[in-house]
């Protein structure tokens with residue numbers, strides 16, 4: 053399965069701060085005129101600019117997805133700490149091609165099948181993740197401000213750290229994209245659920261989430277699905293990898309034979325791209341796909357699928 057591209061989703065979106073946000077730069081500023089905690093910056097064609105690294109968003113998506121999965125069943129998401137015996141990457145260390153007449157392909161299948169649901173999307177040390185985010189750059193002007201903070205010790209009620217100043221982003225719009233490859237339909241459901249939780253203010257990004265920082269709005273602009281060409285895919289259906297594999301492969305990878313979304317809206321564009329069929333959906337249609345995929349995830353998590 054991993055050597056071939058069966059399906060993919062690319063979502064383009066904008067992101068803007070609702071409350072102030074702070075994605076901390078890693079370095080320590082030696083310039084006393086600059087805040088102690090600075091917003092991360094990079095060089096672009098237009099000079100130095102604040103930006104939002106894709107990795108900071110991915111981390112937020114993973115940890116929320118893990119929470120949702122564990123709530124349904126603690127076995128659905130491991131704790132991704134290398135020292136824990138239950139971490140999939142550690143558990144799967146011993147699965148290799150040298151033992152039990154394993155081939156490379158069926159080692160890959162075993163690793164996928166035996167990884168928890170969170171690792172199936174986000175990966176572990178034995179499995180490459182399927183979801184990636186681009187870095188997000190501003191679409192126009194941005195505005196940052198300096199805020200002052202202290203950390204109060206819960207024991208002594210005295211100032212434990214600080215005062216320190218931090219540079220927060222208060223205005224601006226960022227442009228980004230995410231790509232999900234070789235997905236099962238329930239992956240879409242988790243993605244959609246996390247997007248909703250972000251827009252509801254339940255999930256925040258960056259530093260100071262308990263200080264009222266980190267609330268953002270993410271607006272999907274366009275969704276582009278690519279599906280491997282296979283006769284008989286109706287335009288009203290979106291297929292997960294389970295639909296593309298044969299019975300033996302399905303068993304090996306542990307994917308479902310009814311891995312599809314039905315009654316999806318008509319795409320605005322269909323392109324033939326060599327071995328792939330590319331379908332483009334606008335924001336309105338995407339929100340219908342979101343609803344359908346969340347409903348399908350619900351069924352799965354309640355054990356009805």
Ligand SMILES: [Zn+2]
Nearest residue numbers: 130140168171
């Ligand atoms: Zn895992």
